[in-house]
């Protein structure tokens with residue numbers, strides 16, 4: 205059999221660390237990089253008698269994530285204890301959620317820009333839990349030590365149905381999920397800091413089969429590329445294993461990006477091994493319809509809606525739409541400038557191209573100007589001056605730089621520097637005549653049919669007008685005078 209006789213089946217679990225001030229069940233600060241075991245208290249250290257108090261903001265954030273992913277919300281949600289032993293888990297159980305997660309039955313649709321456009325990846329659940337501490341294996345040569353600063357940090361877990369079939373599809377799902385989450389303001393979504401960790405569950409089955417195969421779970425990947433590579437590797441490994449007469453063992457595996465392989469970590473626990481039971485120290489969490497409405501009303505525009513608005517309603521090319529989708533500050537300036545009446549397709553390249561160039565150039569010389577703080581009305585006015593022929597594109601760039609440097613309005617700068625483009629034939633006449641007088645050879649060449657010779661004359665006019673002449677008009681006027689056309 206060949207690989208094409210097989211189908212890969214994947215469901216993904218994502219852990220998102222929430223950007224709250226304090227931990228999930230105590231008042232300790234959530235902070236990355238503090239000295240070990242300095243952000244701890246009796247609750248997150250699991251000292252006897254300490255009681256957890258749920259973080260209301262974390263709950264709001266979790267519901268926000270669930271709503272953004274189209275989930276239904278359990279109006280009465282509950283925390284449960286998930287029991288297992290591990291040295292980074294001081295209580296001997298993790299407070300998580302079992303059968304009453306905040307969100308369930310949602311979906312995320314892959315974007316029109318994906319090769320899998322329109323695929324709806326069903327979201328099985330969105331629940332809230334606490335993070336564990338961290339074992340450190342290289343701090344002491346004789347033993348592993350534990351840092352409990354992270355213990356009790358709020359995490360939202362987002363679990364899909366096994367709806368994904370292709371490594372690139374998984375990659376696109378994760379990118380769209382990341383974008384969607386980053387719009388919510390609930391997390392820094394920083395993969396490098398471990399704020400978003402991905403775990404693909406992978407199985408294979410013969411094409412046409414409806415039963416799911418035995419899955420393996422690849423733990424804790426903090427790069428979408430690693431997820432894609434690990435999944436590809438797992439699929440091939442599982443197919444080869446089955447074809448050579450073996451069978452897949454349900455287990456947790458780790459990915460080694462150096463070797464490009466996964467390796468078995470531990471046999472996978474079944475849910476009943478965790479002896480889930482309701483957390484007796486926390487009452488069920490009820491969310492009223494009014495609270496849900498309030499959270500809903502704060503959601504803002506989703507990336508999917510924004511993408512449709514930019515691509516379909518405003519007709520932006522996808523490279524501009526994509527920049528705005530991923531850069532909220534640029535998008536805000538773009539939207540505000542369009543709201544000032546500027547033409548969307550004309551504004552976009554000024555922001556993506558010219559302003560971005562000004563931004564880079566200023567960053568290089570450590571200038572503190574925030575180019576995106578330009579008044580939207582100024583930018584709109586600049587574009588209007590280009591549209592009505594007052595400014596050439598080149599002069600408009602010069603005005604833009606001056607607007608950014610001085611904060612003055614474009615009109616003011618045009619006036620101060622006398623920059624308005626000369627767009628009336630009459631005003632150009634002296635410069636045109638001077639150019640003809642000074643270049644008799646070029647004039648003869650043009651009359652003899654050498655069209656290119658006009659360049660010298662145009663150049664002359666541009667020099668004497670300090671670049672302010674409208675080049676198209678100069679061209680036309682020269683031809684009329686020389687050829688009588």
Ligand code: ADP
Pocket residue numbers: 213214215216217363364365366367405406407416417418419472474475
């Ligand atoms: P576990 O108890 O091992 O965490 P779950 O049934 O809760 O397993 O599912 C975890 C994730 O694995 C979900 O995203 C789910 O869609 C996915 N999944 C479950 N079974 C399979 C399978 N046979 N193949 C691929 N993915 C699967």
Ligand code: MG
Pocket residue numbers: 217421
């Ligand atoms: Mg799992």
Ligand code: ZN
Pocket residue numbers: 227230231232243244245246247248249356
């Ligand atoms: Zn604490």
